[in-house]
Amino acid sequence: MRKKEIIAMVLAGGQGTRLKSLTKNNAKPAVPFGGKYRIIDFVLSNCANSDIDTVGVLTQYQPLILNAHIGIGMTWDLDRKFGGVRILPPYQHEAGGNWYKGTADAIYQNMNYIDYYNPEYVLVLSGDHIYKMDYNLMLDYHKEKNADCTIAVIEVPIEEASRFGIMNTHEDGRIYEFEEKPKKPKSNLASMGIYIFNWNKLKHFLKEDQKDPTSSNDFGKNVIPRMLKEGAKLYAYKFEGYWKDVGTVESYWEANMDLLKEDCQLDLYEGVSKIYAVDYSLPPQYIGPEAAVENSMIVDGCTVYGEVRNSIISRGVFIGKNAVVKDSVILQDAKIEDGAVVLKSIVGNGARIREGVTVGNGKEIVLIPEKKDVKENILEG
């Protein structure tokens, strides 16, 4: 029987309530990012660039846009005969059906899918993180350590460590303790929510976890602590580079602004491991005769007559004469009419800022919901 060495399972069912109107009609992984991407493009491109050709995407909340975006996976070369991308929503079975209760439950309910490929290893990923990573290097490490589970970790400033799930390790990288948001962190190694499991081991622990009615069936809360308790070999794999969980409107805005920094660690311009995005066949961008553009990113289909500074402009956006867009993220097909002013704001897709209207105050972030027609000044979020 044909089998795969490793397959990836991408958790993409989260609602992302803290992103407010950005996830009103959209799952968090499908939120647009960086002008031409959606957040999940990063994980799927990482898979493609790491030669992982079998990817299950676990969806639950508002999957319409996400499903349409992923399609048959052609964008990431994931349209394959054996393998490829598969969207895995919760389903009914003989004994009824349930929503995915937690991250581990989502994988448990799709054991059949994984068994079909009979892989040696399962890579569990979050669909809502922004980073570039070669998972092969992590797999090499996993094999070298002869681990049951390897968890990718990133060093965070110790004063921020209490916001993360922290891994406490021995010198050789073996994890002896996992603390979720510790008050007094012992280390600064934060879990990135990226796991490689030996499938046989994971299967065993998923089944054990299901037997426990008090469990919330979550990797971080239940499965990893149980594995540690039962003496399984868990190792931490240190990742160096850019990584961001865009959980809130603030961090979403920051991650976008990070792309504009001169010393941004997330290099979108090197040609080897590209981030792939769906192509919408739009004309190239046009920058008008009196436009002023500085320190910004603009994509296909945009028309700019006004002033754009420190901003990310997504596809199909129109910026009229004498309009000013500063420190902002403008999502696709939004229209900033002549003389309008947009300061430190996130303007949702298809929104319209009418002539001469001012949005934002330049201090706190103002979020304009998708398709909103803004006729009067909105100075506060």
Added chain:
Amino acid sequence: MLRDYMGVILLNEDESNIRSLTLNRPIASIPIFGRYRVIDFVLSNMVNSGITNVGIFVERNSRSLVDHIGTGKPWDLNRKIDGLFIFNHTLKRLVQEDVNAFKYNMEYFFRSKKEKVVLSRSRMICNINLEEIAQEHERSGADVTIVYKKVNNDEMFLNCEVLNIENGKVIGVGKNLGMGDTINVSMEIFFMSKEFLIQAIYKCMQEGICSSVMEYVYKHVRNHDVRVYEFKGYLGCINSVSSYYKVSMDFLNQDVMQELCSKNGNIYTKSYDSPPTKYLNGCSITNSIIASGSIIKGLVSNSIIGRRVIIEEGAEVIDSIVFSRCIIGKNVKLKNVILDKNVIIEDDKVLIGDNKYPIVIEKGSRIHL
């Protein structure tokens, strides 16, 4: 929708006045407007009109074209039923003789269930609704309908075929030598039945008078019912370096751009997954078209910039066209220049061409002081 039509694109186009851009490629795959290739327009026009069967007849130098077209996915032409066919992309002696190319591939025509044909070249750049013309063609009962446009006679259409029209019928066809104020230029889009095309090919072969089907139609307008359809939109013709430059500069006009890119449907092209274009501090951009993936620190004015171009600080790119992956060094000055792909201009270099006859720098050149 043109369900009963097959599209046939002939790429043995006259390259004699555009050599510098066709050293490595046919006219059809010359990059244009930053992110497109010339053939994208005719292909997208066909697909947007509902044609699902397209045969492309190409001669030498087809690597770039075949790479661009691939399986036809961007145009939705990667099909089980019908789809895309590329013929003779290694045949060497096809120049001006498309009948030869057809001769070896008659089975393509016999096998298809489609009964009618749209025959076209690639060099006429327009966004046209072919459905309307097909309806007109079928209503009139003509053997052949040729699409034309009444144009002011400028250099762009030199050497193009000119139609002599009387009461909606073609009574003679000549070559444009630049005489006369307005001319009816043939847009090289022909509507005919498949049967007519097959008979025309046979006659060309047997009588040996004509070596191309278009030529056969032009020469026999009096023997057949050849009618015309007038196109009123924007038309550009890529038949020389200066016409290429003219069409590109026309594209900076927003009305022309909107029409060409979206009037009767979008223009599709191969995706390169380029990141967004990054404009850095100190850059200055006016009236320009920029494709994605570029990094711009210098000045760009009245220009068209392709994908993944790097323009360093202090550089000035004015009235120029830069193809993808070029690198323009610090304090370089370019005016009226066309840089083919992968050109590197080292720091402080100055290149100035004429606004009618721009300088073309060949693909992959490195220009230094």
